[in-house]
Amino acid sequence: MKTGLLHVAEDRGGEARVDAAIQLAKAFGLHLTGTQAAPLSAYAMADPFGGVYPSLKLFAEHEKRQDATRASIEERLRDDGVSFGWVRGAGSPAVVLLDQSRLNDLIILSHLESDEGGWDAELDLVGDVAVHSRAPILSVPYDNGTLNLEGTALVAWNASFEAAQALRFSVPLLSRASLVQIVTIGDEAPEFPASGAAAYLSHHGIKSELLPVPLADLSVGEELLNVAIDTQANFVVLGAYGHSRIRERILGGVTREMLLRCPKPLLLAH
The missing domain is CATH 3.40.50.620 (HUPs)
Structure with missing residues (x-):
């Protein structure tokens, strides 16, 4: 990088x-x-x-x-x-x-600063760039640009192409973290479990821990946000999921939730 x-x-x-x-x-x-x-x-x-x-x-x-x-x-x-x-x-x-x-x-x-007013300029920018760019995005809270690359990194894993893309792009950042945790929310996809993501990182000399979280009454986005806060993660690696403009919102629920409420930097890739 x-x-x-x-x-x-x-x-x-x-x-x-x-x-x-x-x-x-x-x-x-x-x-x-x-x-x-x-x-x-x-x-x-x-x-x-x-x-x-x-x-x-x-x-x-x-x-x-x-x-x-x-x-x-x-x-x-x-x-x-x-x-x-x-x-x-x-x-x-x-x-x-x-x-x-x-x-x-x-x-x-x-x-994002707010989610009011539907399709606004900020959402247009983050949504378009996150979903259409071939380069990863580092999104930081609008009121705090502090980065602690030597702290704890949280990797959100659901076996999707987006999550895998984000994981690959994040290797330079993860290589500096003191602790890397791979979190799964709810049931895992058997064909590409989180252990596979951990094995991929190990080939790059990065040790990681698996953090399975059951999905209860909250949404996946809310659960992930809680994990990011509870683990005191210094940055979060996340696949950027999107919908078409016809459906009015280009960002999926998990991505939107994290961009609106996560107090830490996000490494996003689609």
């Missing part, structure tokens, strides 16, 4: 993302690419007849804000001795990040 894509925007999670990105860059010698998007909605105006047209004033103001944000982040990266580049693309953040993710090893995003 040598390259990382950092989502840069003027939002509440921006500082936490930069904090996490700098820690990853120092740990793995990552070259970071700060990525800004310029969607039409940022400088579009509507007329009384229902038309939409670009506003040069709004465009200039948007560019000024992005320039200031870029200057501030670049100063931090230079001060910390982090190698970096920069991209500013036209289009929605999800589209720009997906375009740039083709030759990056990791994308750094933020958890």
Whole structure:
């Protein structure tokens, strides 16, 4: 893991993302690419007849804000001795990040702040990128970008392709953890049990423990969240599950639950 894509925007999670990105860059010698998007909605105006047209004033103001944000982040990266580049693309953040993710090893995003209002901008971003990207995502809580890679790592396992993909992508992070626990919620899939995931990690020199959890009255997402909190996991590895836009929500229930409520970083892959 040598390259990382950092989502840069003027939002509440921006500082936490930069904090996490700098820690990853120092740990793995990552070259970071700060990525800004310029969607039409940022400088579009509507007329009384229902038309939409670009506003040069709004465009200039948007560019000024992005320039200031870029200057501030670049100063931090230079001060910390982090190698970096920069991209500013036209289009929605999800589209720009997906375009740039083709030759990056990791994308750094933020958890959701709320689940109100149905399909909102944050859900659009995390959902689209998590489900369509071929690179893994490190999502951090919007108010805390602290990473403890030497602590406890929790791997959510259900024998799916998504869980296996997340496990493979997470090997560089898991290799640094002091304890790796592989949690299964409810009945295991006999063809690919958690012991198989543990055997895979052992081939990479990573020791792990199995943590079976019975499924009772709570949902799988709620059970997983409780396990993450009870074990004091420092980060969680999770397959990103998704549905079509026609069903209104691109993220599955477990992924959504963790992105909304988990107080720790998540390594996601689809």
